Amino acid sequence: MAEYAEQEIIEGCLKKDRIYEEYLYKRYYGMFLTICMRYAKDVQNAKQLLNDGFVRIFMSISKFRGEGSFEGWMRKIMVNTCLEYLKSSEFKKAAQTIHKEVMEEKDGLVAYNDAVSNIDANELIAMLQSLPTVTRTVFNLFAFEGYTHNEIAALLKMSTGTSHWHVHHARSILQQLIMKRNEWYERK
């Protein structure tokens, strides 16, 4: 596959040149599919979100002013596409549930940190996808996108306490899943 400079790709996409569009798609396919996998429930859903995100990117590429990185701009569009998809009525209803209690961090989290290193990435994605939608979304935004609790609260129209709760809830479930996975391998 021919290598193109970023500016060349952008100009090609602005001209709606399929060669450059396909090149851009191939180049960021894996990275953006990973993002979508974190938000989606399954692979099909993630691929649908990926394509929706790319359609948005191609349709609005003329709005990219060159301020900041092109990758960051595309990544933001991709995350927003995922968030908009998740903002269904079910999501809104769940997001409005107020969780005031803050879970205590369990002892021995360091052990789980080590366990994460031994897990396959696909297994971890499967674990993430098993999280409840709102919890998964909040955890994604907080742990991977770098959003603060205040920003998440404003974005998803929930309290910061609820955002805290979802992050802790996600960690808790992931730890339990990791523990069960390790137990299963030990038995095996």
Next chain:
Amino acid sequence: MSANEFDRRVAEKLNEAVFTYDPGDWEYLTAQLDAARRKKRAILFAYTLPGVAASVAILILCTLFFSKKEVPVIAQHTANKKTTSPTPAPISLSDTTNDHTSPNATVVTHNSLPTPVLFANTKHKTKTIVANDGHTPTDTTVYNSAVPAENVVVKDRKEVVLPPICTGLPWKPELMPEPEKKKIHINVAGGINYGTLNTGYALGATVDRKLGKKLGIEVTVAYINNSSTTAMAPGNNSTPPYNMAGHPQNSTNVSYTTSPLNYLQFAPVAGYDIFKKVTVAAGADVQRLLQENDATIVYKDKTVIAPTLDMGVLLKTDYAVNNRLKGGVSYRIGANNLFTSSNYINRSYMQVQLKYRLH
């Protein structure tokens, strides 16, 4: 910090995920992208179309408006034909040679088109197209072909058949504005007066006519009644004696008679529509005293003359309540002493008036 470490390790692990590129996904995306672009174009088109359509409509309307002096002739003609003959009479062609035409000329039998009709045939034969007597056309090539305009002759005949050039115009005759008829309206009018020697009522008729879009004239003929009576100075033999209680006659040494001053009004005024429903008007107001001679009357302890022909200026404003009913207020300024130094009384009064259009 361990929690953040957990998140970081999860993120790192997730980034290790490798997804093999699936060309099917790209195919799916291209289909999606094409659909999205088509939709965007359709939306753009949908937004711009009304604007373009409106511009074209305005352009057409402007063209029609500025060329309306020529168009109504044909439009009127077509419209008349439509009303008199719902189904156009068929045209029969005959190859009879016309004595009044040159060779290669087409004779259009037509009596109401003001200008020669610019259509003819390519066969360059002399043909007479006549309004029919119930026969179907034998040769219709005349409609779709062309002959030099100078070869076309219009011949008078009573029955008229419009050639397709008239009916195939891009505009519709019914879209053409009807020329505004300058109608004469006849109204009955009545009002109440209040003013110098004139508190009473008025009853009459007005005739108005539009001179332009906003300009018009109105002539009022009315009977002006005075409910109050006026003290007559001695010597007014023509007026019958009246006995009025509370009249200032007792305060003077002269013996008075009293009589109402009734007039016949004739007031031509010119009006201008300042708003759609509001008209202002001004004009002359000539009133004839309904007695033979000038009346010498006492007014504010002075003896003055009420002339038989009372001159004044009328200022009025009308409001159209609906198509037939109008309400108005007018003010009459007496102008008897405008050109003479005679001791005439200037009768000024205000009138509240209602008008109802009969015709």
